[in-house]
Amino acid sequence: KDLLTWDDKYIALTPNMEYEKNGCYSGNAIEKDGLLYLFYTANYKIENGRIPKQAVAIMDKEGNIEKYINNPIIDGAPADMTGDIRDPFVFRKDEKYYMLLGAKSKKEKGALLLYTSEDLLQWYYLGEINLPIDTGYMLECPSFIEVEGKDVIILSPMGLEKEELKYQNQFATLYLVGKLDVENMKFDLEYMDEVDSGFDFYASQAFYGKDNKPMLVSWFGCGEQDLPSDNEMWKHGLTMPHSLRLVENRLCKFVSEELNNLFNDKNEFSSNIIKTKSNHYHIQFNMRKEDENTWVRFGNENDYWELNFDFNKNVIQVDRSNLKLEIDVKNGLKRCTEGLNKEEYKVDIYVDNSFVEVFINEGMKSFTFRCFNLNNEEHNVQFS
Numbered sequence: 001k002d003l004l005t006w007d008d009k010y011i012a013l014t015p016n017m018e019y020e021k022n023g024c025y026s027g028n029a030i031e032k033d034g035l036l037y038l039f040y041t042a043n044y045k046i047e048n049g050r051i052p053k054q055a056v057a058i059m060d061k062e063g064n065i066e067k068y069i070n071n072p073i074i075d076g077a078p079a080d081m082t083g084d085i086r087d088p089f090v091f092r093k094d095e096k097y098y099m100l101l102g103a104k105s106k107k108e109k110g111a112l113l114l115y116t117s118e119d120l121l122q123w124y125y126l127g128e129i130n131l132p133i134d135t136g137y138m139l140e141c142p143s144f145i146e147v148e149g150k151d152v153i154i155l156s157p158m159g160l161e162k163e164e165l166k167y168q169n170q171f172a173t174l175y176l177v178g179k180l181d182v183e184n185m186k187f188d189l190e191y192m193d194e195v196d197s198g199f200d201f202y203a204s205q206a207f208y209g210k211d212n213k214p215m216l217v218s219w220f221g222c223g224e225q226d227l228p229s230d231n232e233m234w235k236h237g238l239t240m241p242h243s244l245r246l247v248e249n250r251l252c253k254f255v256s257e258e259l260n261n262l263f264n265d266k267n268e269f270s271s272n273i274i275k276t277k278s279n280h281y282h283i284q285f286n287m288r289k290e291d292e293n294t295w296v297r298f299g300n301e302n303d304y305w306e307l308n309f310d311f312n313k314n315v316i317q318v319d320r321s322n323l324k325l326e327i328d329v330k331n332g333l334k335r336c337t338e339g340l341n342k343e344e345y346k347v348d349i350y351v352d353n354s355f356v357e358v359f360i361n362e363g364m365k366s367f368t369f370r371c372f373n374l375n376n377e378e379h380n381v382q383f384s
Contacts, residue, residue: 003241004258012057012065021043026203035060036059037059052076054073055073073123080105080128081103085101085102086103089143089205091145097119101113102141110135110137126182131187143155145216147214152177156172160172166337168331173195175192176189196253196367199368202221209243215243241255242255243257252364253359255348260282263281263282285347286346286347298379299373299379302324305323306319307319317337337365346361347360355370
């Protein structure tokens with residue numbers, strides 16, 4: 001009810017039907033007439049690929065869930081698509097229901113498919129949305145939300161070519177700001193960028209919180225990484241819930257107010273070395289060009305990660321090459337992003353054991369990543 005306190009309601013969807021014999025894959029949910037419609041990909045593998053199937057289950061206010069008797073609601077692929085079609089995202093726009101699906105075309109290009117429905121059960125294919133971007137070889141986890149009167153589409157394309165300041169992860173997650181034109185099956189683009197510049201961020205899901213506030217939660221992971229926690233039989237997680245806004249047409253994501261209110265035990269500091277008292281904390285500071293501050297390190301000697309600001313080159317970087325427990329080395333130990341051409345930055349960093357979320361200017365830029373340099377002892381935060 002408040003994004004803070006959570007109750008375990010056990011497994012919602014178990015692949016116990018033939019059409020989903022290889023798993024219930026991710027989707028989203030939408031409310032209609034007091035019921036929650038849970039959309040998901042019914043994974044159905046065959047010898048040389050998949051037969052794409054989309055399904056729905058319906059949940060009442062008591063939490064009872066029943067799969068729709070006529071599943072799958074979408075069975076098979078359009079003629080020009082492969083069997084790689086998944087991750088339904090259903091939304092309402094202009095009094096109609098629409099479904100986005102990520103796909104791979106037979107030309108080995110990522111595609112965004114659009115379906116429509118009047119009752120959330122019978123779906124009709126409208127076609128592929130024309131996107132003015134590189135879609136890689138496959139699109140996953142599409143998401144749509146309205147933020148301050150503009151349409152925002154979030155996509156996870158696979159196979160984008162790495163650039164010095166972008167697309168450095170195994171897979172990327174992008175946002176597009178503009179206007180979704182469903183009549184002409186295109187997106188009129190005004191601005192685009194990566195949602196996050198960190199190592200471990202993928203597959204965002206947008207939703208409306210209380211008072212119709214646009215929000216986002218994302219997968220705290222990316223690709224098939226080897227992590228120290230694998231030995232304990234767990235791997236990834238979810239980010240904190242983020243509130244969304246637009247600043248200079250950029251999509252800004254920042255920790256929701258409900259979560260920020262938890263950090264009410266405040267301590268101010270003036271030293272350039274701080275000893276933390278906890279493995280979960282929020283630290284806020286400014287980095288100024290005039291002070292010649294260029295980096296801040298988190299950890300202890302020979303076991304730390306570092307946040308760097310190059311004001312002259314307008315580059316912000318996270319470097320985890322000095323951690324004792326190395327993480328996902330094959331995909332690189334540094335992540336860089338283009339700065340905001342500022343001479344001063346407000347920095348918010350949230351550490352929760354191995355999970356770290358860094359926000360620059362309240363989410364105009366962000367880095368989400370894992371590190372395993374915390375233990376029961378205090379560690380240092382050191383400024384240059």
